[in-house]
Amino acid sequence: MTDTTLTPPSDTSNAPTPHKIKSILEPDALTRKRNAAEARFKIYGIVAIAIGLFFLVALLWAILANGLGAFQQTFLKVDIPLNQEQIEAAEKSVVKTSKYRAIIDGAFAKELTDANITTDMSARDLQKLFSSGAAATVREYALANPDRIGSTVTFELVASSRVDGYLKGRVKREDLVEDKNLDAAHLDLSDQLEDAGILEKRFNWAFITGTDASDSRPEQAGIGASMIGSFFMMLVVLFLSLPIGVAASIYLEEFAPQNRVTDLIEVNISNLAAVPSIVFGILGLAVFIQFMHLPQSAPLVGGLVLTLMTLPTIIISTRASLKAVPPSIRDAALGIGASKMQSIFHHVLPLAMPGILTGTIIGLAQALGETAPLLLIGMVGFIASNYPDGVAAGFFSPNSAMPAQIYEWAKRADPAFYERAWGGIIVLLIFLMTMNIIAIILRRRFERRW
Amino acid sequence: MNEMPNIEQANEMTASKISADKVQVYYGDTHAIKDVDIEIEPRTVTAFIGPSGCGKSTFLRTLNRMNDTIDICRVEGSIKIDGEDIYDPKVDPVQLRAKVGMVFQKPNPFPKSIYDNIAYGPRIHGLARNKSELDDIVSSSLQKAGLWEEVKNRLDEPGTGMSGGQQQRLCIARAIAVSPEVILMDEPCSALDPIATAKVEELIDELRENFTIVIVTHSMQQAARVSQRTAFFHLGVLVEEGPTQEIFTNPKDKRTQDYITGRFG
Structure with a gap:
C-alpha cells in the first residue's frame, strides 16, 4: 500500500521530465x-x-x-447546677441516667425562661431535643470532677440527630409528619433556641476522635477508635510484609537458581496477587483464629490477613525494581571484590529503594481500604470499644477498622449514620493521603542521581 | 614483587602471571571459547583483539571469574594465576577479584561521592585501619589514575557527575585502590572521545610499572599503541599471540593478516 501511494502519478504522463521535484511545502x-x-x-x-x-x-x-456534614455537630449550651444531694440521689437509684436527665430538664427549663422562650411542651418532649447520651455526659463529668459539685457548670450537650439534621438541612418539616420522635413544634423551638444562642452548630472533634455509638445515637458516633484499629493493622502489615517481601524478592531475584521450582514459585506469587481478598479473609479465619486461637476482631489478626494480601504486591514491585538496577552497578561492585551480598545490600538495594517504597505504599493503600477479609475475622459489627489502653491492647483488644466502620454505618437505617459513612470516607482518604505523603518524602530521600 | 628485576619477565614460561591451558567456555550448548592456551606476562600490557563476538571479552571475564554470575556459563580447562588454579573449588571468587581487578566498557561509578567510590573497596577488604589511612589510599589511587589534580577539591561530589573520561579514570582508580595485581580492562575506551581515550591510554602505559594489564579492544591502533603483546581471537579460538610489533607487522596466520588489514571484522 505504501509503495503504490509513494509512486509519483506523473510517471506515465510526462515522459521528458524523468524526475518531478516534490515540494515539501505541501503535504502529500x-x-x-x-x-x-x-x-x-x-x-x-x-x-x-x-x-x-x-x-x-x-x-x-x-x-x-x-x-x-459529619464534621459539624449541633450542641445545646445548658448551665447545670451540680447539686450534691441530687447527684447522690441519682447515684443511689437503679436507672441512674434517668435521674440525671431530670437534672438536665430542670436546668434546661431555667435556660428557656431566662431566654424568654415560652413553650407548652412537657419535659419529656423537651428531652427529645437532646441526644439520649446527654445524661451520661453529665454523669461522667460529675463523677470525674467531684470538686466541681456544688457549682454551676456550662455543658455543651449533643443535640439529637433529628435536630442536628434540621440545622444541616437534612431534616425538613414535611419529613416529620410520620416521625414519632420529633414534631414541628420541636423545630420551631429549635429556631428560637438558635436565635437565643443556646442551640449551636460547630466543628465536631468527637467525630474524628470518638468511638462508635449504638443505633439510637448516631450523633455521638465517631471514627477515632477504628482509626486506631486501622493504624495498628497498618503497623503489623508494614513490619511484616516489607521485610518478608523484600527478603523473598532479593532471594528470588539475585540468589535463587533459575529452575522449575523457582518458576513455579514465581507463577504462584503472581497468582496470589490476583486472589480475591475475601479468600485471604477465610484463610485468616481458619488459620489465625480457629487453628492458632488468636483473639477475634483484633487488629493483630487483621494485620496478619492483610499482610498475606499485601505480600505479592510488594514482592512483584520489589523484583521489578531490583531488575531495573543496571547490571553495570553489580559488575562494578563484584569487580572490586565485593561479595554478592555486599553488592546487593550496598549498591543494588539503595538504588531499588524508591521502587520498593512505591510498591509498599500501593500495597498498604490497598490493605488500608480492604473490608472483605475483615468481615470474616470479625472486625466489623458493632464494636463500640473504648480506645485501647496501651500498645499491647492496640494489637490484641477487639477493634474495628476504618473501612469496616464505614461499611457498618452505611448499612444502618438512620440517614444520620449515612452522613457519618461519607464523613468516614473523607477521614479514610486523608489518612491515605498522609501515608502517601510520608512515602513520597522517604522516596525523595532515597532517590539518587545517576 | 616490586623488586623483581624486569629482565626475568619475558624469558621463561614459569615467570608468566596468568597461564591458561585448554580453556573451554560454554554458554549452555554454545561452545564460546575453544582450546585457548595463553601465557600472560607480569607487568606488561596484553591486548586481546578480534572481531565482535569472537570471545575475547568472554575469555577476559573468565580470568577473574566474572562469568560465575551467569548461570548457564561453564568453564573447563585450567587458568592459573601465580601458579594457583583459580577454578579450584577452594578458591573464593571474591578473594580472587580483589587480586584481579576489572574495568568495564561503560564507565560505571557508584552513584556515590568520588571519595566513597574509591574508598568502598578498601573498606570492604579492611585495607585501612582508620580514616587517615583511608584518606591516603584514596588520594594515592586518584594520583596513580592521574585524576587527583582534577578532583581533589570536590571529593564529596557524586562520581556520576563527572565527564565520561573522568568517570572511566575514576573506575580505574577504584580498581587500583584495592591493590590488585592484575587489572582486566574490557574495552575501556569504547565510550570515550579521542582526548579522553588518549588520557586513559597514557594511564594504562603508566600502570604497567606496577600491574599486569589485560585489555580487550576493538581498536587495532589502540592495541598497537598501548600493548606489548597482542592476542588475536576469532570465532572463539585464539588464532595467534605474540609481541604486538610482530602481530601487526608480520602475522603468521592468514586470518590475523586479513583482520588487521581490514578485510573482515
Whole structure:
C-alpha cells in the first residue's frame, strides 16, 4: 500500500521530465493521512482524560457534599447546677441516667425562661431535643470532677440527630409528619433556641476522635477508635510484609537458581496477587483464629490477613525494581571484590529503594481500604470499644477498622449514620493521603542521581 | 614483587602471571571459547583483539571469574594465576577479584561521592585501619589514575557527575585502590572521545610499572599503541599471540593478516 501511494502519478504522463521535484511545502496524501491519524489519537487521549477528570470531580463532589456534614455537630449550651444531694440521689437509684436527665430538664427549663422562650411542651418532649447520651455526659463529668459539685457548670450537650439534621438541612418539616420522635413544634423551638444562642452548630472533634455509638445515637458516633484499629493493622502489615517481601524478592531475584521450582514459585506469587481478598479473609479465619486461637476482631489478626494480601504486591514491585538496577552497578561492585551480598545490600538495594517504597505504599493503600477479609475475622459489627489502653491492647483488644466502620454505618437505617459513612470516607482518604505523603518524602530521600 | 628485576619477565614460561591451558567456555550448548592456551606476562600490557563476538571479552571475564554470575556459563580447562588454579573449588571468587581487578566498557561509578567510590573497596577488604589511612589510599589511587589534580577539591561530589573520561579514570582508580595485581580492562575506551581515550591510554602505559594489564579492544591502533603483546581471537579460538610489533607487522596466520588489514571484522 505504501509503495503504490509513494509512486509519483506523473510517471506515465510526462515522459521528458524523468524526475518531478516534490515540494515539501505541501503535504502529500500520505503525510496528511498520518497527521490526521495523530490528531485523532490526541483527541481520543484528551477525551479519555476528560472523562477521568469528570468522574474524579464527581466523586470528590459527592464525597464532600455528603460527608462534610459529619464534621459539624449541633450542641445545646445548658448551665447545670451540680447539686450534691441530687447527684447522690441519682447515684443511689437503679436507672441512674434517668435521674440525671431530670437534672438536665430542670436546668434546661431555667435556660428557656431566662431566654424568654415560652413553650407548652412537657419535659419529656423537651428531652427529645437532646441526644439520649446527654445524661451520661453529665454523669461522667460529675463523677470525674467531684470538686466541681456544688457549682454551676456550662455543658455543651449533643443535640439529637433529628435536630442536628434540621440545622444541616437534612431534616425538613414535611419529613416529620410520620416521625414519632420529633414534631414541628420541636423545630420551631429549635429556631428560637438558635436565635437565643443556646442551640449551636460547630466543628465536631468527637467525630474524628470518638468511638462508635449504638443505633439510637448516631450523633455521638465517631471514627477515632477504628482509626486506631486501622493504624495498628497498618503497623503489623508494614513490619511484616516489607521485610518478608523484600527478603523473598532479593532471594528470588539475585540468589535463587533459575529452575522449575523457582518458576513455579514465581507463577504462584503472581497468582496470589490476583486472589480475591475475601479468600485471604477465610484463610485468616481458619488459620489465625480457629487453628492458632488468636483473639477475634483484633487488629493483630487483621494485620496478619492483610499482610498475606499485601505480600505479592510488594514482592512483584520489589523484583521489578531490583531488575531495573543496571547490571553495570553489580559488575562494578563484584569487580572490586565485593561479595554478592555486599553488592546487593550496598549498591543494588539503595538504588531499588524508591521502587520498593512505591510498591509498599500501593500495597498498604490497598490493605488500608480492604473490608472483605475483615468481615470474616470479625472486625466489623458493632464494636463500640473504648480506645485501647496501651500498645499491647492496640494489637490484641477487639477493634474495628476504618473501612469496616464505614461499611457498618452505611448499612444502618438512620440517614444520620449515612452522613457519618461519607464523613468516614473523607477521614479514610486523608489518612491515605498522609501515608502517601510520608512515602513520597522517604522516596525523595532515597532517590539518587545517576 | 616490586623488586623483581624486569629482565626475568619475558624469558621463561614459569615467570608468566596468568597461564591458561585448554580453556573451554560454554554458554549452555554454545561452545564460546575453544582450546585457548595463553601465557600472560607480569607487568606488561596484553591486548586481546578480534572481531565482535569472537570471545575475547568472554575469555577476559573468565580470568577473574566474572562469568560465575551467569548461570548457564561453564568453564573447563585450567587458568592459573601465580601458579594457583583459580577454578579450584577452594578458591573464593571474591578473594580472587580483589587480586584481579576489572574495568568495564561503560564507565560505571557508584552513584556515590568520588571519595566513597574509591574508598568502598578498601573498606570492604579492611585495607585501612582508620580514616587517615583511608584518606591516603584514596588520594594515592586518584594520583596513580592521574585524576587527583582534577578532583581533589570536590571529593564529596557524586562520581556520576563527572565527564565520561573522568568517570572511566575514576573506575580505574577504584580498581587500583584495592591493590590488585592484575587489572582486566574490557574495552575501556569504547565510550570515550579521542582526548579522553588518549588520557586513559597514557594511564594504562603508566600502570604497567606496577600491574599486569589485560585489555580487550576493538581498536587495532589502540592495541598497537598501548600493548606489548597482542592476542588475536576469532570465532572463539585464539588464532595467534605474540609481541604486538610482530602481530601487526608480520602475522603468521592468514586470518590475523586479513583482520588487521581490514578485510573482515
